[in-house]
Amino acid sequence: MNKRIIPLIMCGGAGTRLWPASREVHPKQFLPLFGTRSTFQDTLKRVSDAALFERPVIITNNAYRFMVLEQLAEIGLEADVLLEPMRRDSGPAIAAGAAFAQTRDKDANVLALAADHVVRDTAAFVAACREGLAAAEAGHIVTFGVQPERPATEYGYISPGDAISGQVRSVAKFVEKPNAETAAAYVKSGYLWNSGNFMFRADVLLDEYRKVDTASVEAVSDSVARAGSDLGFVKLDNDTFAAAKSISIDYAVMEKTSRTAVVPVACGWSDVGSWHAVWELSDKDGQGNAARGAAVFEDSRNCNVTTDRALVALEGVDDLVVVATQDAVLVSGQKDANGLKRLVAKLKVVAPQVTEDHIKVHRPWGSYQSVDNGERHQVKRIIVKPGGRLSLQKHHHRSEHWIVVRGTAQVTVNELIKTVHENESIYIPIGAVHRLENPGKIQLELIEVQTGSYFGEDDIIRIEDDYRRS
Numbered sequence: 001m002n003k004r005i006i007p008l009i010m011c012g013g014a015g016t017r018l019w020p021a022s023r024e025v026h027p028k029q030f031l032p033l034f035g036t037r038s039t040f041q042d043t044l045k046r047v048s049d050a051a052l053f054e055r056p057v058i059i060t061n062n063a064y065r066f067m068v069l070e071q072l073a074e075i076g077l078e079a080d081v082l083l084e085p086m087r088r089d090s091g092p093a094i095a096a097g098a099a100f101a102q103t104r105d106k107d108a109n110v111l112a113l114a115a116d117h118v119v120r121d122t123a124a125f126v127a128a129c130r131e132g133l134a135a136a137e138a139g140h141i142v143t144f145g146v147q148p149e150r151p152a153t154e155y156g157y158i159s160p161g162d163a164i165s166g167q168v169r170s171v172a173k174f175v176e177k178p179n180a181e182t183a184a185a186y187v188k189s190g191y192l193w194n195s196g197n198f199m200f201r202a203d204v205l206l207d208e209y210r211k212v213d214t215a216s217v218e219a220v221s222d223s224v225a226r227a228g229s230d231l232g233f234v235k236l237d238n239d240t241f242a243a244a245k246s247i248s249i250d251y252a253v254m255e256k257t258s259r260t261a262v263v264p265v266a267c268g269w270s271d272v273g274s275w276h277a278v279w280e281l282s283d284k285d286g287q288g289n290a291a292r293g294a295a296v297f298e299d300s301r302n303c304n305v306t307t308d309r310a311l312v313a314l315e316g317v318d319d320l321v322v323v324a325t326q327d328a329v330l331v332s333g334q335k336d337a338n339g340l341k342r343l344v345a346k347l348k349v350v351a352p353q354v355t356e357d358h359i360k361v362h363r364p365w366g367s368y369q370s371v372d373n374g375e376r377h378q379v380k381r382i383i384v385k386p387g388g389r390l391s392l393q394k395h396h397h398r399s400e401h402w403i404v405v406r407g408t409a410q411v412t413v414n415e416l417i418k419t420v421h422e423n424e425s426i427y428i429p430i431g432a433v434h435r436l437e438n439p440g441k442i443q444l445e446l447i448e449v450q451t452g453s454y455f456g457e458d459d460i461i462r463i464e465d466d467y468r469r470s
Helices: 039-046 062-074 092-106 122-137 180-188 202-210 214-225 238-244 247-255 273-282 337-350
Strands: 005-010 059-063 080-086 111-115 141-147 157-165 168-175 192-201 226-230 233-236 260-265 290-292 295-298 303-306 312-315 320-324 329-333 358-365 366-373 376-386 392-394 397-406 409-413 416-420 425-428 434-437 444-452 461-464
Touching: 005 039, 005 141, 039 062, 039 122, 039 320, 039 337, 062 358, 080 092, 092 192, 092 214, 092 247, 111 122, 111 141, 122 141, 122 157, 122 168, 122 192, 122 260, 122 416, 141 202, 141 247, 157 180, 157 260, 180 247, 192 202, 192 247, 202 214, 202 247, 202 337, 214 238, 226 434, 273 320, 273 337, 273 358, 303 312, 303 461, 312 320, 329 337, 366 444, 397 409, 409 425, 416 425
Parallel strands: 005 059, 005 111, 059 080, 080 233, 141 260, 290 303, 295 312, 303 320
Antiparallel strands: 111 192, 141 192, 157 168, 157 192, 168 260, 226 233, 320 329, 358 366, 366 376, 376 444, 392 434, 392 461, 397 425, 397 444, 409 416, 409 434
């Protein structure tokens, strides 16, 4: 009987190809782009059948760890969460996941998946996993080759070779992203899209990686062996992990090993690498227009609108992308993903904040959102989850006034501990040691009015913190 598979979910990327919705601090894998769940949550649900899959391993970073936990809780799943000290691309990340899987079983079967991909046919994907499992157990590194739906230029391709077992084939060669003419020739010749998802025995992957870069594999393996525990997370050792070379798994292993195999699959896969890809996957009206949020179309065709709050109205235009968030608006042509990449590179120079964070900032206890600010004041809307509490802290440059609009707050101000109900308020003077927490069963919502000379987050002096940020 085949052993079960350990899913390894790669969740540390910070892609800005879906800017302004996706940003450095809150990237696309955590966004509900299609329906109510994020692609990260959908990926986890896809590999949640306990008959085939074991408890998943998620590899992410310190900035995303609480979003990972929150989104796991929302879908009722648990996982082992590994924290990378710094980004080293997919090679060291997958090696770390494989080394960790070996702490459960030295011959563990691992399925490495990107957290930001879409699969519309879960049954076909799971069938492909079953198809490829025997080849993986036999020592092959199996990649999933997607049957092309069109001559795409945004994906690499795989030329399948001889049959290995069932539908599984050897890999004759990997090829880079082609131009349109070459892509058409590849599709005609039976090439497959390279999905960038893999299945392998942990020991095989590490052995093949070690042949190419022994030092990096040893560094990553040492970082797993020396990992610590922090609030339930597995924190990889910083110094040893830092010694690993930053490289993708494709360049590190897949293009060099002789053990590759490919299982063809038609499962409605996309890496959601552009707003055009989002449009392709979205429901559309009779004129080809897709909308998430409030949008009205008149004499417009093949447009894609995503809006947080403002109504977007389009008239007399074709093939446009409009993405409206509360602090940025993108207007772009549908098909030039490279143009957006160039735009975001320019924004990182002239307006870096809009590429890094949203107005709504997520924290492990909830979120806050800037509503208004001036030279001597700032107004925020704060949400605290049931049972959540902020750090015990003080400020040198601002006082705060909290007005509760929903729920119940328990507030500490120096020696005073007070319960503040809806339509009540409390004042925190400059320099006062204070803390806000939600002792109730519903979300706590309040308006915070700050007055003073400086409002930066670095004026938060944490004295005590549940999330070890002090």
